[in-house]
Amino acid sequence: MLEHTFGSWARSIAIQYDLFACTPLLLSVGILLARNYGNHEETEPVWQTLLKVPPLWAALAAIGLNLGEVAVFFKVVPVLLIQLALMPLLVWGWAELSA
Numbered sequence: 536m537l538e539h540t541f542g543s544w545a546r547s548i549a550i551q552y553d554l555f556a557c558t559p560l561l562l563s564v565g566i567l568l569a570r571n572y573g574n575h576e577e578t579e580p581v582w583q584t585l586l587k588v589p590p591l592w593a594a595l596a597a598i599g600l601n602l603g604e605v606a607v608f609f610k611v612v613p614v615l616l617i618q619l620a621l622m623p624l625l626v627w628g629w630a631e632l633s634a
Contacts, residue, residue: 554594562591 537545563585570584585591600609 554597558590558594562588562594 537549566584566588567581570581
């Protein structure tokens with residue numbers, strides 16, 4: 536709807552707003568609030584808790600690849616390898632261990 540109303544630049548702004556404003560807030564402040572007001576006691580430092588959030592790592596990797604002007608093809612290859620090769624192997628191994 537944004538693209539139809541305002542043009543193609545509006546879609547880019549919406550994606551950037553989501554990626555650089557909403558998502559980091561949710562994945563940092565949201566996690567810290569949940570940790571603080573949750574039902575269990577957390578003894579590790581805050582920075583260690585944040586390091587365990589995979590979407591933050593993915594966002595940082597995406598920003599690094601973008602700033603490095605890595606071609607889109609090379610950005611997709613690691614994702615394909617992880618999703619189509621590594622993850623099925625990990626799940627299969629986990630299933631074998633728990634069976």
